[in-house]
Amino acid sequence: MKTVKAIRARLFWFTGDPALQGDAAWHYVEDGMVIVKEGVLTHVGEASALLAQLAADTPIIDHRPHLLMPGFIDTHMHFPQTQVIASHGAQLLDWLNKYTFVEEQRYADPDLCKANATFLLDTLLKHGTTTAVAYGSVHPQSMEAYFSEALRRNMRMIGGKVMMDRNAPAGLLDTPQRGYDESRALIAKWHDKGRLSYAISPRFAITSTEAQLEVSGALVRENPSCYMQTHISENLKEIAFVKELFPSAKDYTDVYDSYGLLGQRSLMGHCIHLSDRERARFAETRSVAVFCPTSNLFIGSGLFDWAKTVEANVRIALATDIGGGTSYSMLQTAAEGYKVLQLQGQSWSPFSAFYAMTMGNAEALDLHDKIGSLRAGYEADFVILNARATPAMEMRMERVSDLMEELFVLITLGDDRAIAATYVAGERFEYAE
């Protein structure tokens, strides 16, 4: 196999946040080219200039007139919930008990873990997602399967087994010690292997005792390059239950704060009902609020206040939250995000949405020097988008006259059908049907 290849397409990428830098934040090359060597971008620019530099035998893949942009990044999802999506008629705590905790018990079976990890990773790539942060089940074997399959595909993936030692069926409980030991062993085996990273994952305050939150804090202190992910302030009954369980905490954020779980690498799922005090504490600690629009609408949790979160200077990421979320597609996730903001009289530009899916999420993961943009030295994870992928999109595109409108068509009408190809470390992903 050739180690150098060139890919020709319309190029689109960000080098900054369009909400702060306007049109200076994004770049577009009508007839562009990227050159990839051994999984890394070596050149990004005008095809006319780069064609002159190519050796005569360099393969050129021509994706024109499609759009090439950095691969999508999904910052919160659940590996064991591929068969929970579309579970009817329950809000968070009932949904967890009735569907999720029943399904996750199946992940004691390593064969099921392997089959479903294969499905998950192929499905993410089919939807243009090249990096994701996932929760496993409580079983270490779920993460063994997830990381093995990610390594086999040479993907940049993040994840961790959930720790939970109360308020769930016996088959899903570990203990503080077991949660610590199993997480530690997984970190030793998988963190920083290939392009993999570990996320220490106390599921949420309701399913972890104080002793387990304590060991979670110890894991975070002992492994500062790992991520920490949990859920917070998603649903009003959840918040009331946390208040009962932790009567002396100032609020939900204070529960995690008092165990040392906030910080630059802390991914806090949902953040719908935070107070001003909590947002201020997020900003001080650089913790990331993860916005999961399809899930928040589907489980009926509420509307994430983007404007207030930005105003409070809190870092924000965007995510599917499969399987409370209803789509693997970051395009569809952005479409629902747009509607969540519309319902609050806020407007989200297509540029801000695409920034969130790529460079913004890379920033939230502290990976913006490796992924999320197109630049020499960056990992060659990218997606090829076709804004005319369906008859409805083709019809609408007849009235489109600029890039902003094309991006909005992709978000509003696009899904996996709009993904013409996905490249992982420079290799085109082939979906085995």
Ligand code: GUN
């Ligand atoms: N809170 C705790 N666990 C979960 C989960 O699996 N999904 C969602 N949406 N919220 C949670």
Ligand code: ZN
């Ligand atoms: Zn979640």
